[in-house]
Amino acid sequence: MKARRLLPALTLLALLLGWELLVRLAHIPHYTLPAPSLVAQTLWANFGSLAGSWWFTIKVTFSALALACAGGVLLAAVFALSPAVEAALFPVAVILQVTPLVAIAPLILIYIESTTAALLLCAWIVAFFPILSNTVLGLRAADANLRDLFRLYRATPWQRLRLLLTPTALPYFLGGLRISGGLSLIGAVTAEMVAGAAGRETGLASRILEASFRTETPKMFAALTLLVFTGMLIFWAFNALSHHLLRMRQKNG
């Protein structure tokens, strides 16, 4: 058990070490590829200025994710109640899902004046579909016998939703959430890349662009490190959440 926890950390450490050695031994200039040690130094030195952008990106990511949860779950519930609405709206949701974000982000930036709102919308578009489709699947997955039992005991629609459909859909929803957590970060960053460094508040993507214009490669890596860290944090947090919520049915009785 311990070895399995240690293994990923050791692998990561070995990769960083290899990187550091490669840069030092091959004398790669820092504007091409900075060593991890230099990235760490840059991150430390610039943390004050990067922190504001980091916070902005986190805000956009989590706001988009929260809206994606609300929208996805609400729409899934409507779909579950009315197949007609689902037939009407599902193709629209699919269109939103399959259109590459970078292709529509410029349009959204034209139509929506506030950059922050535009970024939020972009991140929402990519984040909401996995939650929607998973939750729809989950709401349908209720055990047929249990459904009969609820009919036999004349359960109210509210009881059916609360006692049967919601707990059944929970693992599906959490699966969607884990995907959407990563996607909302990707959406927030991608949209900001397209938007460029505009607006008063800027996120980490703008800082990466900014640094790239000035060939400050170590700073690009420093910002990137914060993004990777954020993404991993989101992934771990939702993994832990779903593990906690589903621990009683791990074996799936």
Next chain:
Amino acid sequence: MDTPPPVIQLHAASKRFGNGVQALAECSLQLAGGEFVSLLGPSGCGKSTVLRLVAGLEQPSSGTVQSPALQGADAATAYVFQEPALMPWASVFDNVWLPLRQAGQARAASHDRITAALRGVGLQDFGSAYPAELSGGMKMRTSIARALITQPRVLLMDEPFAALDEITRSRLNSDLLDLWAAQGLSVLFVTHSVYESVFLSQRVLVLGQRPGRVVAEVRIDAPYPRNAAFRRSAPYLQACAELSAALEAAYGDTP
């Protein structure tokens, strides 16, 4: 034996599903109050459809069905499926609470009844366990406790022990008879096992090939309580032989 009025009555009930499959054709049967009756027949002959009609989960295409569930008597009918059909996210205690909960009864107010029901099926020490932690037999016991918690008049059982091993199955058969005797239930029990139906029932109805109807009826007059010795007695073996022959005939020439 004086005959009490029937609790369940099917009169020439037919059922044709939307996909054109005719499950039942003019099936008639009745069940008196407190009776234990088994439905025996080849798979796919409409045994489950009879239960679903009685529970009000399906409507007959023609003919009539009378049962407490159809007369709007709340929680007078309980149903046990072949799968335990437990909620994996809820403890054994909360699974048994479900029917009372749906009737608006609080957990604390139901506590004594749930505890008693769990004791009735021998699970008094497993209230806080989750279904994933239970054996197949214990899951089925939970399912039975849930069915009996409302003190129903009618218990419908759809091959409830088919997936269990032989020993667990015969224990549950004996325990079911005890519960039946204690609670004055009427039980309609679907099975494809000749031996199980003879051990449990007062009457066994044999359904023919689909579309199903009752083609034979065998009375098993042996007194209760029945125990392991009954399984070796002459009347038991004779009833088994008689039923096997009836079942053979019901199968017809199907390969």
